[in-house]
Amino acid sequence: MVQIKDFKGFEGQVIQTQGWVTNKRSGKGLEFIVLRDGSGYAQCIVNANDVSEAIFATAKSTTQETSVKIAGKVVKDDRQEGGFELHVSQLSIIGTSPSFPISNKEHGVEFLVDKRHLWLRSKRQWAIMKIRNRIIFSINNFFQKEDFVQMDAPIFTGNAAEGTSTLFETDFYDRPAYLSQSGQLYGEAMAMAMGKIYTFGPTFRAEKSKTRRHLSEFWMIEPEMAFFDNEMNMDLIEQFIKYVVADVHENCKAEMEVLGRDTSIFDNIAAQEFPRLSYAEAVAVLKGEQKVDGKTTIETLENDLAETIATIESNKAEIIAKEKEIAAGVKKGKRNYLQNKIDGLKNQITDLEVKAKNIPKWLKSAQDFKFGSDFGGSDETVITRMYTVPVMVYNWPHEIKAFYMKRDASAPDLAKGVDVLAPEGYGEIVGGGERETNEALLIEKINEHKLPMDAFDWYLDLRKYGSVPHAGFGLGLERMVAWLCKLQHIRETIPFPRMYGRLKP
RNA sequence: UCUUCCUUAGCUCAGUUGGUUAGAGCACCUGACUGUUAAUCAGGGUGUCCUAGGUUCAAGUCCUAGAGGAAGAGCCA
Numbered sequence: 001m002v003q004i005k006d007f008k009g010f011e012g013q014v015i016q017t018q019g020w021v022t023n024k025r026s027g028k029g030l031e032f033i034v035l036r037d038g039s040g041y042a043q044c045i046v047n048a049n050d051v052s053e054a055i056f057a058t059a060k061s062t063t064q065e066t067s068v069k070i071a072g073k074v075v076k077d078d079r080q081e082g083g084f085e086l087h088v089s090q091l092s093i094i095g096t097s098p099s100f101p102i103s104n105k106e107h108g109v110e111f112l113v114d115k116r117h118l119w120l121r122s123k124r125q126w127a128i129m130k131i132r133n134r135i136i137f138s139i140n141n142f143f144q145k146e147d148f149v150q151m152d153a154p155i156f157t158g159n160a161a162e163g164t165s166t167l168f169e170t171d172f173y174d175r176p177a178y179l180s181q182s183g184q185l186y187g188e189a190m191a192m193a194m195g196k197i198y199t200f201g202p203t204f205r206a207e208k209s210k211t212r213r214h215l216s217e218f219w220m221i222e223p224e225m226a227f228f229d230n231e232m233n234m235d236l237i238e239q240f241i242k243y244v245v246a247d248v249h250e251n252c253k254a255e256m257e258v259l260g261r262d263t264s265i266f267d268n269i270a271a272q273e274f275p276r277l278s279y280a281e282a283v284a285v286l287k288g289e290q291k292v293d294g295k296t297t298i299e300t301l302e303n304d305l306a307e308t309i310a311t312i313e314s315n316k317a318e319i320i321a322k323e324k325e326i327a328a329g330v331k332k333g334k335r336n337y338l339q340n341k342i343d344g345l346k347n348q349i350t351d352l353e354v355k356a357k358n359i360p361k362w363l364k365s366a367q368d369f370k371f372g373s374d375f376g377g378s379d380e381t382v383i384t385r386m387y388t389v390p391v392m393v394y395n396w397p398h399e400i401k402a403f404y405m406k407r408d409a410s411a412p413d414l415a416k417g418v419d420v421l422a423p424e425g426y427g428e429i430v431g432g433g434e435r436e437t438n439e440a441l442l443i444e445k446i447n448e449h450k451l452p453m454d455a456f457d458w459y460l461d462l463r464k465y466g467s468v469p470h471a472g473f474g475l476g477l478e479r480m481v482a483w484l485c486k487l488q489h490i491r492e493t494i495p496f497p498r499m500y501g502r503l504k505p
Numbered sequence: 506u507c508u509u510c511c512u513u514a515g516c517u518c519a520g521u522u523g524g525u526u527a528g529a530g531c532a533c534c535u536g537a538c539u540g541u542u543a544a545u546c547a548g549g550g551u552g553u554c555c556u557a558g559g560u561u562c563a564a565g566u567c568c569u570a571g572a573g574g575a576a577g578a579g580c581c582a
Contacts, residue, residue, distance in 0.1 A: 025541045032541050043542075064532090079542075098533095099515070104543055105531050106517050110574055166581075182582080207581055208506080214581070354576065361577090377578090402582035417582090431582070449582090474582095501574090 004040035007084040010074045014089065017042075018069045020121070021062045021097075023104055031059045035070065035086070036121070043077075044070055044086040055091050064104075065097035065121065109489075116496060117505045127255035128492055131248060132481045138247040139200070139221055139477075142240055148223060149194040153183025153201055158455065168206045168216075179204035182474065185404070185459050187224035188435060191470055192462055198223040210500050212489040213377070213427060215478055217498035224472035230406075230416040230434040233471035234392055237420060237430055238274045240475075241390060245269045248484055261486050265423070268388045275387055278395040279414075285386060286366050286379055292386040297366060300385060305359045312352050315345045374400045380427035387423055394418040394433075403445035406434040418473070426483040432473020439463040 002015040019037030026032065029048035034041060046059040062068060071090035076083060102118055112119045119125055143150070156170070156177045168179040183199035190197045203220045225236070249256075249266040256263050277285065284290035288298040322345075362378040369379060375393075384391055398407055398415035405415040417433030436442050439460055446453055481493035491497040496505060 023543075025544050026538095027541065027544085028538050030539050030541075032544085034542085045540080047539075049539085077540095079540090081542090100532090101515070103516065103532050108517070108574090110512095111516070184582095205581075209580055210575090211577080211581090350576095358577075374581095377581090400582085405582080428581090 004035065004037050004042045004082065006039075007042060007074050007082065007086070011076055011084070012074065014071060014073050015086075016069070016071045017086070018094065019067070021064060021066045021068060022121075022123075023064065024062065026060065029056075031056070033059065033062065033068075033088075035068070036123075038126070040082055041123070042082060042084065042086055043080055044072060044088050046088045046091060050087065051089060051091070055088075058093060059088070059091050062093065063097050063100065065100040065118075067094040067097070068092065069094055113491065113497070113502065114505075120495060123258055125492065127258035128481070128485055128487070129495065130255045131252050131485055132477075132493060134248050134252050135244060135477065135481055135484065136200075138244045139240075139475075141247070142243045143198045143223060146196070148196045148198045149190075151187065151190045151194070151197045151199055153180065153186040153199045153222075155180045155202065157181075166205045166207050168204045181205055182220070182222065184222050184224065184472065184474065187222050187472060188404075188459070188470065189462055191224040191226045191472070192466070192468070195227075196223070196225045208500050211377070213479065213482075215490055215494065215497055215499050218494065219477040220474050221477060222472060222474040224470065226468050226470045228434070228471040229469055230394060230418060230471055233432060233434065233473060234276060234394065234418055237392070237418070237432070237473055241274075241420070241430075242269060244480070245484065256485075259485050259487075261484075265388060269390070272389050274390050274392055274420075276392045276394060279393055279397065280371075280395070282375075282383055282391075282393045283369060283371055286369055286375075286383055288366070295386070297382050297386060298363060301359055301363050301382065304385070305356060308352050308356045308359070312349055312356065315349050315352070319345050372397045372399070377427060380421050381425045384421045384423045384425065384427070389423060390429070391421045391423075392418055393421065401433070403449045403451065404435050404442065406436045407438075407441060416471075420473075422479070422483045424483065424486065426479065429479045429483060430473050430475045432471065434469065434471040437463055437467045437469060439467075 002010055002017050004017065004019065007015075017035070017037065019035045021033050022036040022041065023034040024032065031046040033044045033046065035044050046056060048056045051059075069090075069092050070086065070088055072086040072088040075085055075087055077085045100118070101115055102112070102122065120129065140150070156172055157180050158172075158175075158177055167181065170177050170179060180201070181203055183201055183203075187197055187199050199220075199222045201219065202217055204217055205214075206216065207214060223236070223240075225233070228236070245266050246269075249263055249270075253263075281290065285292060286297060288296035290296075358378070362382050365376065365378055366382050369375075375383070383393075394417065395408065395411070395414045396405075396417045396419075397413060398405060399413075401415045401417045405417050408414040408416055415433065417431070419428050419432075420430035421427055422429045436445065442456075442460060442463060443453070446456055478490050478493040481487075482490050485493070487493060491499065
């Protein structure tokens with residue numbers, strides 16, 4: 001058996017392959033079967049002159065997603081995706097596929113999510129899953145080459161470490177247990193044993209939020225390093241993101257093309273240093289008090305708004321022109337083509353109108369931002385709009401950060417945390433910082449957050465026995481995938497999304 | 506939890522001020538065509554108009570409630 005991606009090594013030879021029929025075009029005496037095997041796509045030509053009547057009839061009877069075994073000759077053809085096609089000599093059906101529900105045309109979101117188990121077979125999903133796989137591979141490569149030890153943190157946890165409202169409760173031998181929201185505290189313990197570690201596991205949050213950036217179950221990478229301060233932490237984050245982006249850029253060119261992803265931003269990321277803003281600076285940028293490249297957020301967003309409105313108008317004009325063309329009478333193929341263009345433009349207009357409505361709201365909420373609070377989704381969008389690479393925001397007011405975040409000795413109201421905001425409107429992909437090593441301050445914080453002290457005795461032990469400065473961060477895998485693929489919604493980044501209101505399939 | 510929008514054929518959608526027999530494209534089937542790239546061309550039938558009430562001579566269309574979905578907000582160390 002030869003996989004489609006390996007056809008190029010078999011030019012002129014007769015080989016065997018197997019896969020699924022993803023599309024078919026037929027003529028008299030000719031069947032063009034587009035075969036998919038997970039490694040790639042190849043057109044297979046069944047010519048009635050070259051095969052028996054029975055085989056030709058079998059080929060003709062295949063439908064979308066019929067699985068088949070094929071023997072044929074690999075022939076170079078520059079018109080084909082991948083550059084090769086197969087001239088079929090033998091064909092047999094492995095499994096039939098009567099009326100596959102997902103056609104090669106357009107579908108709505110609800111339908112596709114309901115059919116997720118079949119949707120995964122489509123080309124776009126194939127590309128996303130390949131990229132997800134590469135990102136995971138690349139993350140592991142990076143940390144392994146940097147001498148980090150991969151560790152698995154527990155998924156059942158016995159305490160409500162982060163506040164009970166967003167925890168999934170389960171029954172653990174008649175006692176309540178919660179699904180993990182973070183492996184970090186365990187990672188800290190392991191870092192004291194191994195030096196540098198990273199966890200890579202599932203995370204569960206029972207937030208009742210339905211947005212394009214939230215999942216109830218997602219995967220997180222959490223490195224933790226002994227003897228690191230927040231500066232070193234930020235250096236590592238930048239190095240890490242640059243490594244993964246460059247690796248994906250290098251190895252997922254075909255997949256990015258399927259998605260229509262403009263990859264020029266990846267070159268910027270390799271070439272530029274990530275801006276590092278203190279929280280105070282970030283607020284000044286947000287409010288338009290500090291310019292970036294000679295522009296304020298207000299100027300940039302008002303410019304965006306004008307552009308958005310202009311695009312809406314030009315789209316509307318284009319629709320009218322195309323509708324006139326159809327009304328004047330054109331052939332069917334041309335009509336379909338024009339109609340599809342019109343539908344696409346209409347969808348674009350809907351999105352743009354939402355954007356046009358949102359921009360003034362974003363600006364207002366940026367103007368009204370209260371120093372000392374956390375950034376909302378729109379604030380992140382406004383800040384990152386000013387840059388073409390990820391932005392790091394550090395030195396946060398300690399009140400809005402987690403109890404374990406290290407306080408700044410020289411500025412007692414600040415904590416040494418860092419958030420990384422991805423550009424292109426994707427917002428927070430990394431949250432991290434230096435950890436508090438002072439046991440008394442930690443106890444004070446645990447009380448302040450009204451957390452159960454007895455749940456943290458083991459964690460406090462880490463400060464009792466040879467405590468050292470240490471830092472770490474967490475990266476949400478799905479948000480990284482969404483950003484690198486430039487997806488509208490996070491639900492496409494994971495094979496079977498678990499979100500508020502969605503447990504099936 | 507709040508705001509706005511949506512629910513019509515297997516899928517994507519159109520359906521005018523309420524009006525008599527509810528439409529198109531795709532998918533599917535049949536036929537034509539020996540190089541198609543979402544092939545093309547001709548023909549073929551398919552409806553719990555989300556559910557329950559209401560207004561009306563008449564409801565896919567208007568009103569009320571509910572269910573499901575989408576976008577945004579809140580929430581998201």
